[in-house]
Amino acid sequence: xxxxxxxxxxxxxxxxLLIGIVWMKLIAEPSPKPRKILVVGAHPDDMEIACGGSLAxxxxxxxxxxxxxxxxxxxxxxxxxxxxxxxxxxEFLGVNKVEIMDFPDTRLDQFVSEISRQIEVIVNExxxxxxxxxxxxxxxxxxxxxxxxxxxxxxxxxxxxxxESPSTTKAFKxxxxxxxEQYIDxxxxxxxxxxxxxxxxxxxxxxxxxxxxxxxxxxxLEKAEGFEAIRINLPI
Ligand SMILES: [Zn+2]
Numbered sequence: 150x151x152x153x154x155x156x157x158x159x160x161x162x163x164x165x166l167l168i169g170i171v172w173m174k175l176i177a178e179p180s181p182k183p184r185k186i187l188v189v190g191a192h193p194d195d196m197e198i199a200c201g202g203s204l205a206x207x208x209x210x211x212x213x214x215x216x217x218x219x220x221x222x223x224x225x226x227x228x229x230x231x232x233x234x235x236x237x238x239x240e241f242l243g244v245n246k247v248e249i250m251d252f253p254d255t256r257l258d259q260f261v262s263e264i265s266r267q268i269e270v271i272v273n274e275x276x277x278x279x280x281x282x283x284x285x286x287x288x289x290x291x292x293x294x295x296x297x298x299x300x301x302x303x304x305x306x307x308x309x310x311x312x313e314s315p316s317t318t319k320a321f322k323x324x325x326x327x328x329x330e331q332y333i334d335x336x337x338x339x340x341x342x343x344x345x346x347x348x349x350x351x352x353x354x355x356x357x358x359x360x361x362x363x364x365x366x367x368x369x370l371e372k373a374e375g376f377e378a379i380r381i382n383l384p385i
Contacts (some may be wrong), residue, residue, distance in 0.1 A: 175305030208243025323375025
């Protein structure tokens with residue numbers, strides 16, 4: 150197994166060395182070709198918790214980011230507050246646009262085909278170079294449903310990364326890491342924008358720091374976010 154360590158991103162895997170070099174350039178430096186990135190999450194705070202540091206970093210590098218929230222999170226809090234907070238938090242991270250759908254929180258598994266069709270509309274409009282979504286290794290039925298719907302909608306796209314959440318299982322094994330040492334405070338601030346959720350244990354700053362340090366340790370970095378690559382295909 151090769152270990153590739155970099156300022157920005159590390160990929161661990163025997164076949165990923167060259168891809169890793171391209172990825173370092175993709176995320177670390179202002180891109181000569183701004184990329185379009187789609188982030189799909191089941192609930193209003195999912196993307197900040199999962200990949201807020203990476204999104205802020207990608208935004209700083211000049212890439213265009215569209216966030217897609219599939220439910221308003223009405224079972225987990227006050228949906229009106231949650232949507233306002235999600236919008237503010239996304240803007241803070243540099244997400245260019247947030248689309249909010251209205252599928253029923255906690256019952257997304259009953260609507261996978263319809264969610265997939267609606268994601269596909271956005272995919273056809275945006276034609277993203279890169280997609281982030283939930284991992285299949287997640288106990289939350291909504292997260293699994295969004296994973297399935299996103300993969301179906303993005304079946305013709307070549308770069309898909311799956312992120313972790315507080316409900317991912319031990320089976321979640323990241324093979325792509327983004328160095329967020331310079332972005333951990335921004336990530337924490339973006340999560341704290343979700344005031345409706347501020348009693349949850351996993352949004353506490355020490356929990357977010359702890360996860361970033363744990364993933365950083367796996368990648369020989371100070372602080373990182375980890376992703377499972379479904380596939381990565383970038384011009385080399
Ligand atoms: Zn969620």
